Amino acid sequence: MPRRWITRVKMIAGVMMITVALAGCSGSGPSPGAGSTATHPPQSGSATPQTMTSRDDLVSPSVLVWDSWREVTPTTIEVTFLAGPASCTGIHATVTEAMKDVTLDLTEGALPGSTDCQAIALTTTTKVSLTQPLDDRQVRQSAS
Numbered sequence: 001m002p003r004r005w006i007t008r009v010k011m012i013a014g015v016m017m018i019t020v021a022l023a024g025c026s027g028s029g030p031s032p033g034a035g036s037t038a039t040h041p042p043q044s045g046s047a048t049p050q051t052m053t054s055r056d057d058l059v060s061p062s063v064l065v066w067d068s069w070r071e072v073t074p075t076t077i078e079v080t081f082l083a084g085p086a087s088c089t090g091i092h093a094t095v096t097e098a099m100k101d102v103t104l105d106l107t108e109g110a111l112p113g114s115t116d117c118q119a120i121a122l123t124t125t126t127k128v129s130l131t132q133p134l135d136d137r138q139v140r141q142s143a144s
Helices: 003-023
Strands: 059-064 068-073 076-083 089-097 101-110 122-129 138-140
Touching: 076 089, 076 101, 089 122
Parallel strands: 101 138
Antiparallel strands: 059 101, 068 076, 076 122, 089 101
């Protein structure tokens, strides 16, 4: 398996173990996939998500599927996803606006010069700006 897939599998396994340990064996429903317009219920627990800002200097970027979104203002959307620690990992957001929908795609990559990064997945958010108010447009992602 490519190294980044092994890292992602380890991150997911770690999150699953922590979730089971903290919340018992209860599961949650599936996350929205490609083209999804579903929103995500509020995060349970007391952990505050880390926040990332879109950047253009990622090393070995790969597609990142986000879990949920919410409207912050008519022209701002906050997206929630799992990512590595912000000290080692960054994201890049691409927004494509159309009359009927807004496509929001994320890529994730290592930060330049980052080393010795923990293979953990953290709930993360980022805010993206729209050129026009969201109104009744659907929010989608290309990747799955």
